[in-house]
Amino acid sequence: MKKFILITLTGILILGGGCADTTSRARSVFLLLDTSGTYKAEIDKARAIINYLLGTFEPGDSLAVARIDSGSFSEKDIVAKVTFDRRPSVATEQKRLFKGKIDRFIDQSKGSSHTDITGGVIQAVQYLNETGAGKRYILIFSDLEEDLAKGHIRDFPLEMEGCQAIALNVTKLRTDNVDPRQYFQRVEGWKKRVEDGGGSWRLLNDLERLDRILEG
């Protein structure tokens, strides 16, 4: 009888453990903020996006915010990153701290002389893969105009398997107004790079509909 109870309990535990799925449903987001001179004026809009993400994220989800500057492939550029605790009370506290860090960063950020978007994207992919989340998003808050510092090499294919890149608030430059084809070429160029790397691409300029950001 004891043996039977033991076997039954073990079976239930194995079944329960086998069914438990702690990672595949988790979401992981890496937000790249362009701090270059041409885009710095837009950065305040990013605050709403981050607040929205903090409000909707659940325990187990991960969020990181990094700036795009002259050389973005660096941990130093990560402003804040967090994987929310399994307990909602702790997760809420983490969100408060995260918000504080972001607020300080946005208030104190300075414009960079160059824009290394590719470096930021590589950094983001690396981070997202480490989280092991089921859904991985890279939010690029930039005008997508890359301006690399001398000597930086970024013209190689990206590895973006399983990642979804979402370009937010891609503003038109002064030169785009002269020749709109430049804007479309820029967006298409990034789309091609992401999709060639195995990722998917979306463009979202309407920031009034934040709920559409992670719907894919």
Added chain:
Amino acid sequence: MTLVQMLNIWPGTPLLSAFFWITVSVFLLYLARTPAHRSIHSLSRVAHNGLRLLSRSTLMAAERVRIRNKEVLFSLGQESTERIVEREFQRVEDVIKRDLSSYPMLQRSMADQITRIDEDYQKSAELPPPVPTWVDAITALGKISSKDASVSAVLEQIHKTINSQHKGVMEEYRRVSSDRHAILHKMMPLWRKLSETLEQATQRFAGLNERAQVIDNRVQAYQDIQAQSERAERMLTSSAATQFFIAGFVLLIAIGGAIINFNLIALPMSEMVGGGSYIGAFKTSDVAALVIILVELAMGLYLMESLRITRLFPIIGQMDDRTRRRMIWITFSILFIMAGVEASLAFMRDRLAADIQALRQSLADVEIVAAANNWIPTVGQMVMGFILPFALAFVAIPLESFVHSARTVMGAAFASLLSSLAFVFRLFGNVARYGGEFFVNLYDLAIFPSLWIERLVVDKRRPALENEAAESRSMVEETS
């Protein structure tokens, strides 16, 4: 070369080609008429017989289901009536224990009261005043001559004495009468008490009579059920349908309560088991909250079963009283602990919700305003968290009614469904049969030119054929 080109024998004249092919088809169909008719007939017969067989089987199955339903219905009705009669007997036993166990005392009390009344009555009887002995003496004295002065003085003295004696006797008589009246006056409460005691005894016997009447009715219903009368069947079916809907309605209310209970504890459960883990498609915290509610329901079922309010698990009802009482305490304790846990979870939920709300307000850059009397919802949630498990425990009662009545109602519905299916099968069988006839006629309609020609030929040859038949008949007669 396409099929159309192949069929177009005379290019440029499609009508002629079509006419040719139609003629050929009609001719071929005419040749195949008899086997085609046979095929159509046999196919329709197969379908008709098959469907009729299916209909018959379904009807038989419906009948079997009906018989089984009837058995179950009577069995349940019998069991239910047995329970009611048993309960009535228990009540009678209680009445007898409570009221009639004191009957000897009552009788003794009444006898005592009657004796006392009797004694008092005896005491109060009015006795005639004793005849004084001096009456005779007076009579004798009356005969003495009173002319003598000395005699007169004596008589005068005697007269005075007699007057004094009379006065004393009368006073004594009045005193005794007054005492008797007092005794009679004291008898009044005794009479009242006796009357009340008798009334009590009458009431007790009346209650017993009522119970006996109820038992009589139940036993009559029981006999009806045992006799499997139609009246009993109708009564039980209608009762089961009513029970089914009432119990279903109460169960819906209970489900509503369970949902509220679930929402009270689902969020705080994520604090215990983690908010990001899943079991299949469901959050572990949700599953854990559901499990807690289901365990509470199970405990409620066991408690009701141990209290012998429901009879879903015969094994619990058959336990000896000591084990059963233990089970009552164990299940009640578990339920109580879980109610306490739920109250704590409800409190935690309120804190978590408030914290999340505050965060959202800060994220939305809204000024955080503390609500006045915010302890009221907290206390309300805690009370709900504590009460709902006990409320859910009583689900066992409608659940039992639902399960028992559902068997009858579903059984009746299933039997009706089978009967309807049997009807549909029979209908399709007939459709198949007459459909076969229809297709045969349609076939003949399609080849009507051939049939027309056949009739012309037969009509032409009929005289010749009749002559041949007559000749052969006469030859047969001659030879015979």
